Amino acid sequence: MRRLWFGLWYWLPRRPPWDSGVTPPELERFVVSHPPGRAIDLGCGTGTNVVYLARHGWDAIGVDVVGRAVAKARRRAREAGVTCTFVVGDATRLEVSGPFDLALDIGCLHSIAASGRAGYAAGVARVVRSGGTFLLYAFAPGGPAVGLTADDVRATFADAFDVVGMEEGKGRPSAWYTLVRRLDRAAAFEAVGRESESPRGRRSSTAVPTCRPIRARLTDRHARLHASVHEVRRDEAARGVSSGASW
Ligand SMILES: C[S@@+](CC[C@H](N)C(=O)[O-])C[C@H]1O[C@@H](n2cnc3c(N)ncnc32)[C@H](O)[C@@H]1O
Numbered sequence: 001m002r003r004l005w006f007g008l009w010y011w012l013p014r015r016p017p018w019d020s021g022v023t024p025p026e027l028e029r030f031v032v033s034h035p036p037g038r039a040i041d042l043g044c045g046t047g048t049n050v051v052y053l054a055r056h057g058w059d060a061i062g063v064d065v066v067g068r069a070v071a072k073a074r075r076r077a078r079e080a081g082v083t084c085t086f087v088v089g090d091a092t093r094l095e096v097s098g099p100f101d102l103a104l105d106i107g108c109l110h111s112i113a114a115s116g117r118a119g120y121a122a123g124v125a126r127v128v129r130s131g132g133t134f135l136l137y138a139f140a141p142g143g144p145a146v147g148l149t150a151d152d153v154r155a156t157f158a159d160a161f162d163v164v165g166m167e168e169g170k171g172r173p174s175a176w177y178t179l180v181r182r183l184d185r186a187a188a189f190e191a192v193g194r195e196s197e198s199p200r201g202r203r204s205s206t207a208v209p210t211c212r213p214i215r216a217r218l219t220d221r222h223a224r225l226h227a228s229v230h231e232v233r234r235d236e237a238a239r240g241v242s243s244g245a246s247w
Pocket of ligand 1: 003006018044065069089090091106107108
């Protein structure tokens, strides 16, 4: 139903009210303070912010459920002479592959029914790398959208993100939330497990390619893994949060 409503807006001769073509200062501040990486904009509309990110050196992808919005976004990127990708897709069933350093949502999640939030959160958690940022702008409930409270945001993303910042929005009741992806413990444990198991598996086959030293290679890999765990812990300590991980 909301999809139809959004779709209709993109067929009207005048621009939808949100489609200002202006990148908000909250995103500008993020971009000037972080090195470029990979970014995904969920509910990208006509691509204003994807094009902005691409202009600033980011490898950026926009996803929107409305095909006409995506067509307009592609035109915007062509006219701006930047390379970026746009995909027609549903953010509650995200089919894009990560990892991304930044996920952005300006006004998409707040229009999704509460029943779609778990699927949305699982998709964002899957594609944002550990330590990556999720920048979310959402109306509070009681306005034209479904809306989210700060508690809704915390609860929706509790499995994988810490809310590290919240700033009241201007105009209608709304807020900008900054979330940081926690170290994915399951994946890290799996990685440790895989690394520990792999030599046994290889040993039992005849495909051991070289003797360098599987032990040496493993030691390197473990060292890298542990370095990244320490990095996450340092980062958490600096931000005054804890994932509760007991490494
Ligand atoms: C308020 S507009 C904001 C557009 C854009 N972020 C901007 O700031 O200009 C919300 C956008 O989210 C899109 N949208 C709504 N539900 C979606 C969903 N489930 N998956 C992907 N996009 C969705 C709409 O089509 C619309 O383009």
